Amino acid sequence: METMEITNIKTEVAEIVAIFTKSLEGIKLAGEKLVKLLDSGVTKEEIYEASGVAMRTWETLEAIGRGTMDSRLLMGGGVNRSNIKRLPLSDQRRIMDGEKLTLVLEDGDSIQVDPMNCEREQAKQLFQGSHIRTESEQRAYIEQENSFNVKDMARSAKVTKCWVVDKGTLYVDRGVISKEEIKQIMQEMM
Numbered sequence: 001m002e003t004m005e006i007t008n009i010k011t012e013v014a015e016i017v018a019i020f021t022k023s024l025e026g027i028k029l030a031g032e033k034l035v036k037l038l039d040s041g042v043t044k045e046e047i048y049e050a051s052g053v054a055m056r057t058w059e060t061l062e063a064i065g066r067g068t069m070d071s072r073l074l075m076g077g078g079v080n081r082s083n084i085k086r087l088p089l090s091d092q093r094r095i096m097d098g099e100k101l102t103l104v105l106e107d108g109d110s111i112q113v114d115p116m117n118c119e120r121e122q123a124k125q126l127f128q129g130s131h132i133r134t135e136s137e138q139r140a141y142i143e144q145e146n147s148f149n150v151k152d153m154a155r156s157a158k159v160t161k162c163w164v165v166d167k168g169t170l171y172v173d174r175g176v177i178s179k180e181e182i183k184q185i186m187q188e189m190m
Helices: 006-039 044-051 055-065 078-085 089-096 120-126 135-156 179-189
Strands: 101-104 110-113 163-166 169-172
Touching (some): 044 055, 101 135, 163 179
Antiparallel strands (some): 101 110, 163 169
């Protein structure tokens, strides 16, 4: 196969982008028309039966028509598409336009990440339902996750102690502690 010249590649790509953009505009119009049909009293089930198109497709088209989902999420959104779809439309658009989000690290520093392609654990920290966590909310999330991890270690450890001291915080695995154990705990906390 012959290598295309850069100008030919740019021309071909521009045509593809134009077709794709027109397709997205058509999807938006179809969504708006679907919403009018639904608002007139026709049910999703009637539409599904008349079309044979999967119900999930109609639900997605309705979300686009009602303006709760950016149509670009049909073809993009990366590995975190399901998280991004739950966000308000303005946040979806910012992300689809390439905006990076601030991710707080455990040491207190922060980095900018691509929310469409960040790792699963990072997405759990960034997104909470239909909300992007603020930096302070992320710090609280990290603290909570760390405390759960310490508690899990205390529960799963096969030792005689029923507690774990971590960063000056005491996590107890059972309700009764002897005087001797209290002395040990106080020594560990000092």
